[in-house]
Amino acid sequence: MTPVLSVRDLSVRFRMRGGRHIAAVGGASFDLAAGECLALVGESGCGKSVLASALLGLLPGNAQTSGTAVIDGIDLLAADERTLARTVRGRRIGLVPQSPAAHLTPVRTVRAQLQETLRELSGTPRAELRAAAVAAAERAAFPPGLLDHYPHELSGGQAQRAATALALVGDAPLLLADEPTTGLDRDLVDRTADELRRHADGGRALLLITHDLAAAERIADRVAVMYAGRIVELTGATRFFGAPGPRHPYARGLLAALPERDFTPIEGMPPELGALPDGCAFAPRCDRADDACRAVPPLRDGVACHHAEEAARA
Amino acid sequence: MLELDTVTAGYDPRTPVFRGASLTIAPGEAVGLLGPSGCGKSTLARVAALLHRPDAGRVAVDGREVRGWRHRAPRDLRTAIGVVFQQPRMSADPRLRLRDLIAEPLRATGRRAEADERVAELARTAGLTGDLLGRRPHEVSDGQLQRACLARALVLRPRWLVCDEMTAMLDASTTAALVAVVEAYRREHGAGLLAVGHDRVLLERWCDRTEEWADCVRTA
Ligand code: SF4
Numbered sequence: 001m002t003p004v005l006s007v008r009d010l011s012v013r014f015r016m017r018g019g020r021h022i023a024a025v026g027g028a029s030f031d032l033a034a035g036e037c038l039a040l041v042g043e044s045g046c047g048k049s050v051l052a053s054a055l056l057g058l059l060p061g062n063a064q065t066s067g068t069a070v071i072d073g074i075d076l077l078a079a080d081e082r083t084l085a086r087t088v089r090g091r092r093i094g095l096v097p098q099s100p101a102a103h104l105t106p107v108r109t110v111r112a113q114l115q116e117t118l119r120e121l122s123g124t125p126r127a128e129l130r131a132a133a134v135a136a137a138e139r140a141a142f143p144p145g146l147l148d149h150y151p152h153e154l155s156g157g158q159a160q161r162a163a164t165a166l167a168l169v170g171d172a173p174l175l176l177a178d179e180p181t182t183g184l185d186r187d188l189v190d191r192t193a194d195e196l197r198r199h200a201d202g203g204r205a206l207l208l209i210t211h212d213l214a215a216a217e218r219i220a221d222r223v224a225v226m227y228a229g230r231i232v233e234l235t236g237a238t239r240f241f242g243a244p245g246p247r248h249p250y251a252r253g254l255l256a257a258l259p260e261r262d263f264t265p266i267e268g269m270p271p272e273l274g275a276l277p278d279g280c281a282f283a284p285r286c287d288r289a290d291d292a293c294r295a296v297p298p299l300r301d302g303v304a305c306h307h308a309e310e311a312a313r314a
Numbered sequence: 315m316l317e318l319d320t321v322t323a324g325y326d327p328r329t330p331v332f333r334g335a336s337l338t339i340a341p342g343e344a345v346g347l348l349g350p351s352g353c354g355k356s357t358l359a360r361v362a363a364l365l366h367r368p369d370a371g372r373v374a375v376d377g378r379e380v381r382g383w384r385h386r387a388p389r390d391l392r393t394a395i396g397v398v399f400q401q402p403r404m405s406a407d408p409r410l411r412l413r414d415l416i417a418e419p420l421r422a423t424g425r426r427a428e429a430d431e432r433v434a435e436l437a438r439t440a441g442l443t444g445d446l447l448g449r450r451p452h453e454v455s456d457g458q459l460q461r462a463c464l465a466r467a468l469v470l471r472p473r474w475l476v477c478d479e480m481t482a483m484l485d486a487s488t489t490a491a492l493v494a495v496v497e498a499y500r501r502e503h504g505a506g507l508l509a510v511g512h513d514r515v516l517l518e519r520w521c522d523r524t525e526e527w528a529d530c531v532r533t534a
Contacts, residue, residue, distance in 0.1 A: 043485035045455035156351050183400070183482060185351045185512030211485040257486040259519035265491035269441060269458065 003031035004173045004205035009067035022274040024050040026229045037206040039216035042226035057084035094172035098179040100163035104151040110162045111147035121170040140165035157188045174205045193219045217241045225251045228281035232304045247309040321371030331357045334532030344507040346517030349527025359478040359510045363397040396467030400479035402459040412462040413447040436465040457488040477509045
């Protein structure tokens, strides 16, 4: 089956003052199929949000990209703004934003925003807009009784659903959820995650960008761990969260830091993206580092480490 | 003791965010307050940190009832309490370098002379290495900025700490690291803690006991 999204060797660099460069994303490659959820996890500043912005064509002017990211025959990294605006954002990629309250237009009701998006993206005739808006709300489990509310009158969970309803309108084959659960309490995290999963089960591809490992564990089929701009592990969610567990030392440390596990932090902090060490970026914090780690480890068999934990015997 | 006794608070006295909230923390004790988002627990955290005057009820710190509120409590009382919020970018002055951000409470209380030594010591404790202290908030990550905000909360050696969703934006490792900094400080200084949040697993692992929001307030 052809993947919905195919990313190859995607890199993003920012040109800074004084000729400096920041390597925000380095050589990311992955495929994402219909009906599948891939969770991209990592700490703030690891490059996962930059990767999302690159897919949506929303990088700032000083960004340089290389590689390809193909959806439906369109290379998102090469497409011009007109193509992205008219055929990609909303139509091929639906964005479930990080702060829905900020994403919704404050001075317009949810109904007005849904109807406008419906008119724009699906050309729904005026006479059918009302019914279509109700249907769109219901798809995202947004209570139709609240359609005439303004964003500030909604709770966090309701605003998240309104934003999801908007993201679903264009029937985009790929849903990109950028930290959709930040600031929500656990029940709402679970509900939001489950609803996103439902849309994947309905046949969409779902790219979940999050620092919340519990949300990833709940709904992801595969997990990609990012560290200092690179995907250091890409593996099945069951293996990752269950047995045998992650194979990359950073991914192992991240899981072990959870309060339901060891609750011990990984010593130190990630390197500056503007001053990455030669070789493996995790080496200064890694207790397995040796001379071999002076070369950047390629992602092989789903892990980028010279001394990865053994893959479990079959 | 840090005591909140039948406290009512909000932003409009006609429609308080909560009524009749009571909570007592013993010296050196760590109490987690669990509640859903939007329930008013952040407002309670601000009252406990003496940053928000309650409409009714009594607040006492170490046996001394808090009086003389304006919007906040008088400074000499407030310095007994260090506070860290969820969103470091909203609570940190964007113009200050991290070094000055951490030292700010010392300057404000006329203890500028101690600043260099104390900041260096806290930066080490909070894991702020290298040239990070010379940077401004927009030049560091959320996790690094939150480390600085925690260092600032500790700079006056408070007897109490209030952490309002301190780690909600952070990854697992940074979360564990910040909690470890708080706990190391509490071990050394015997400080009490109120940690407000929605993550049950985290607060139960972190605190001596956890309280449910619904059990602390008489009526919402
Ligand atoms: S390549 Fe070396 S330094 Fe990097 S994670 Fe693996 S063992 Fe550690």
